[in-house]
Amino acid sequence: GENVEQHPSTLSVQEGDSAVIKCTYSDSASNYFPWYKQELGKRPQLIIDIRSNVGEKKDQRIAVTLNKTAKHFSLHITETQPEDSAVYFCAASTEQAGTALIFGKGTTLSVSS
Amino acid sequence: KAGVTQTPRYLIKTRGQQVTLSCSPISGHRSVSWYQQTPGQGLQFLFEYFSETQRNKGNFPGRFSGRQFSNSRSEMNVSTLELGDSALYLCASSITTDTEAFFGQGTRLTVV
Numbered sequence: 172g173e174n175v176e177q178h179p180s181t182l183s184v185q186e187g188d189s190a191v192i193k194c195t196y197s198d199s200a201s202n203y204f205p206w207y208k209q210e211l212g213k214r215p216q217l218i219i220d221i222r223s224n225v226g227e228k229k230d231q232r233i234a235v236t237l238n239k240t241a242k243h244f245s246l247h248i249t250e251t252q253p254e255d256s257a258v259y260f261c262a263a264s265t266e267q268a269g270t271a272l273i274f275g276k277g278t279t280l281s282v283s284s
Numbered sequence: 285k286a287g288v289t290q291t292p293r294y295l296i297k298t299r300g301q302q303v304t305l306s307c308s309p310i311s312g313h314r315s316v317s318w319y320q321q322t323p324g325q326g327l328q329f330l331f332e333y334f335s336e337t338q339r340n341k342g343n344f345p346g347r348f349s350g351r352q353f354s355n356s357r358s359e360m361n362v363s364t365l366e367l368g369d370s371a372l373y374l375c376a377s378s379i380t381t382d383t384e385a386f387f388g389q390g391t392r393l394t395v396v
Contacts, residue, residue, distance in 0.1 A: 172343070205384070214374065214387040215327070260327060270317045270378045270385045271340035274327040 173198040175263050177275025184251050186284045194261035194275050195243040201263040204237060204244045205272065210257045218259075219246070251282045286310065288377050288388035296394045302363040305391045309356050309377030316358040317385065318350060321372040330373075333358055334380075365395045 174197040184190050196204075202223035207215035221228045221235045221244065228235050232251075237244040248255055258279050262272040289308040297303050309316050317340075318330040329342040333352035350360040356377070362369055372392050376385035 207387075214389050216387070217384050220384065262327075270315050270376060270383075271329050271332040271342070272317070272319075272327075272376075272385065273329060274319075276326040 173201060173263055173265075173273040175261060175273050175275040177261050177278060179278060180276065181279045181281070183281045183283065186251060186253060186282055188251055190246075190248045190251050190255070190280055190282075192246045192259055192261070192278045192280075193243060194245070194263075195241075196263040196273075197242070198263070198265065199239075199242065200265045203264045204235070205262050206235060206246050207260045207262065207274075208257045209260065209277075215260060248280075251280075253282050253284050256280055256282045288375060288386050290373075290375055290388035290391050292391060293389065294392045294394075296396060297365050298396055299365055299367060301365050302361060303365060303393060304359055304361045305373055305375075305393070307358045307360075307375035307377070307388060309358070309375075310386055313377035313379050313386075314356050315378045315380060315385075316352055316356065317376050318358070318360050319374045319376070320344075321374055321390070322370075327374070330360065362393075367395050369393065370395045 177194045205220035208218045209215040234247045258277045260277045261275045291306045315334045317332040319327045332340040336352045347363045352358045372390045374390045376387045378385045
């Protein structure tokens, strides 16, 4: 079955810096790659997603890139702010798996001002 | 529009007991999936239901089971509870099987 690895497990940056989180997946059939943000004590919330027919997607300060050949995808946050501090999870699924998301173990991002 | 609702929010059970957790999806959503979240293992997929049918199942023992009703509400059951079952159980719903999944607040299960 699918396996998703996520790095780094913790990331500390200064306000205004960029943050990059990387994930690799094992199942070449995976074609949907969402990223979730989970603040302490709250539910995970989707911040951006990408499908396999697209190489890059951007939404304001957040971007995701996908390399299907290498089976890895990355989250890029620019101009980080203290409110970006949270745990970020990447995930992967196939059309057949639908909303059966396989998650990475998460990255705790700390943005200090 | 109401979000995904999970009940109860907190639960304390004794080893060996069984427990049933409930998830009411967003109105119009037909797909419900369940996840176990623990500090060491992160978010692990349990199972997914669509139109009352279990479509996918994660790598959990048979003590974990679930079902979905005709109104899309879903329940999961854990029998013969073990200490290691202590976790936050999250459900997520989506309109179909390949659209954005919205999470509920979760049920915090503590097994003593």
